[in-house]
Amino acid sequence: MQKNxxxxxxxxxxxxxxxxxxxLLDEGVERISSSELSMRMDISASLVRQDLNWFPGSGVQGHxxxxxNLYEEIGHMIGVHQSHNIIVVGAESLGQALAxxxxxxxxxxxxxxxxxxxxxxxxxxxxxxxxxxxxxxEAFIRxxxxxxxxxxxxxxxxxxxxxxxxxxxxxxxxxFANADLELPDDMIVENVHLSESLMQLSFRLNASA
Amino acid sequence: MQKNxxxxxxxxxxxxxxxxxxxLLDEGVERISSSELSMRMDISASLVRQDLNWFPGSGVQGHxxxxxNLYEEIGHMIGVHQSHNIIVVGAESLGQALAxxxxxxxxxxxxxxxxxxxxxxxxxxxxxxxxxxxxxxEAFIRxxxxxxxxxxxxxxxxxxxxxxxxxxxxxxxxxFANADLELPDDMIVENVHLSESLMQLSFRLNASA
Numbered sequence: 357m358q359k360n361x362x363x364x365x366x367x368x369x370x371x372x373x374x375x376x377x378x379x380l381l382d383e384g385v386e387r388i389s390s391s392e393l394s395m396r397m398d399i400s401a402s403l404v405r406q407d408l409n410w411f412p413g414s415g416v417q418g419h420x421x422x423x424x425n426l427y428e429e430i431g432h433m434i435g436v437h438q439s440h441n442i443i444v445v446g447a448e449s450l451g452q453a454l455a456x457x458x459x460x461x462x463x464x465x466x467x468x469x470x471x472x473x474x475x476x477x478x479x480x481x482x483x484x485x486x487x488x489x490x491x492x493x494e495a496f497i498r499x500x501x502x503x504x505x506x507x508x509x510x511x512x513x514x515x516x517x518x519x520x521x522x523x524x525x526x527x528x529x530x531x532f533a534n535a536d537l538e539l540p541d542d543m544i545v546e547n548v549h550l551s552e553s554l555m556q557l558s559f560r561l562n563a564s565a
Numbered sequence: 566m567q568k569n570x571x572x573x574x575x576x577x578x579x580x581x582x583x584x585x586x587x588x589l590l591d592e593g594v595e596r597i598s599s600s601e602l603s604m605r606m607d608i609s610a611s612l613v614r615q616d617l618n619w620f621p622g623s624g625v626q627g628h629x630x631x632x633x634n635l636y637e638e639i640g641h642m643i644g645v646h647q648s649h650n651i652i653v654v655g656a657e658s659l660g661q662a663l664a665x666x667x668x669x670x671x672x673x674x675x676x677x678x679x680x681x682x683x684x685x686x687x688x689x690x691x692x693x694x695x696x697x698x699x700x701x702x703e704a705f706i707r708x709x710x711x712x713x714x715x716x717x718x719x720x721x722x723x724x725x726x727x728x729x730x731x732x733x734x735x736x737x738x739x740x741f742a743n744a745d746l747e748l749p750d751d752m753i754v755e756n757v758h759l760s761e762s763l764m765q766l767s768f769r770l771n772a773s774a
Contacts, residue, residue: 556580
């Protein structure tokens with residue numbers, strides 16, 4: 357349970373609601389019932405109603421939800437209107453792909469810097485952001501109020517770099533390194549383990565053969 | 566429960582064991598006890614013993630596990646020694662980053678082709694693999710026995726492309742598109758939803774502020 361009382365299960369579903377409601381907005385839908393939303397999202401209507409009780413401004417009994425209000429309220433809950441400066445640590449192809457990822461800005465993250473040890477990469481500019489030498493990282497974090505780092509370095513370097521990010525004041529790591537980071541509890545870590553995802557795919561493919 | 570009797574919970578943990586044991590091998594460790602493995606992986610020792618009961622050739626009561634055997638047995642279970650041809654559909658920066666992702670081969674996936682609608686990208690070569698026009702995709706899938714596709718296209722194109730991949734005979738999709746794919750049950754879909762991960766990070770960061 358988070359401090360605002362919303363359960364982790366609801367939090368995990370919020371981005372799915374947000375995405376679905378964004379599609380409805382694009383389609384010009386103004387109101388939607390819990391049963392229609394339920395069908396589109398493959399979640400039971402009663403769970404939809406329960407989840408959306410967190411957003412009391414958006415629904416009136418028997419009249420469905422106001423799509424625009426719901427989008428605003430969920431976005432506010434997720435925090436997409438608050439901005440945070442983010443850096444990418446590790447500027448090989450995955451780091452560069454992330455730097456060009458337009459959704460960063462959509463969710464309030466401002467791409468501020470990129471870092472790599474490789475002198476061949478240092479000085480390159482990726483979507484207006486220059487790749488800097490790794491040993492400038494700590495000073496840059498302090499000078500630019502960096503709160504988040506996307507970590508896309510080899511697993512053997514990840515643990516040490518995560519500790520450096522913590523000491524420099526970074527509060528959250530979006531971890532793409534194929535390693536479990538050991539960090540104090542006040543560091544937020546969101547893992548994207550591509551290798552594990554690929555192994556799941558391999559297992560499921562072979563099990564179904 | 567999968568058809569070989571192993572539970573989904575164990576399957577989700579297998580890649581973590583595999584990765585941990587790979588590190589042990591690199592460090593030159595030959596045998597490891599369930600309690601040491603438990604500490605390294607932050608999983609209870611009894612759960613480790615229970616999970617690794619699936620690999621009876623690797624452990625002898627009181628003598629710990631043979632690291633090399635365990636690595637082989639888990640790799641065999643995951644299916645890393647079986648090879649499958651994979652294509653990348655959508656060859657913008659994320660698609661290109663995936664194409665250069667060396668772990669594909671490590672887990673038995675052979676990068677065979679890349680496809681995009683953008684004529685500016687068609688003809689470029691990414692790690693030895695040429696980017697081809699999207700309308701050549703179906704013929705290529707049939708001629709090259711493609712079983713897996715990594716999908717990195719905009720959400721609005723993803724549903725239609727996933728259906729085309731299914732009809733062309735692809736059996737599994739590694740889905741990076743920010744969309745829920747609606748496909749028959751015999752298509753395996755492994756989702757990597759980067760936007761949702763980023764929203765989770767945003768929420769947790771704002772909730773902790």
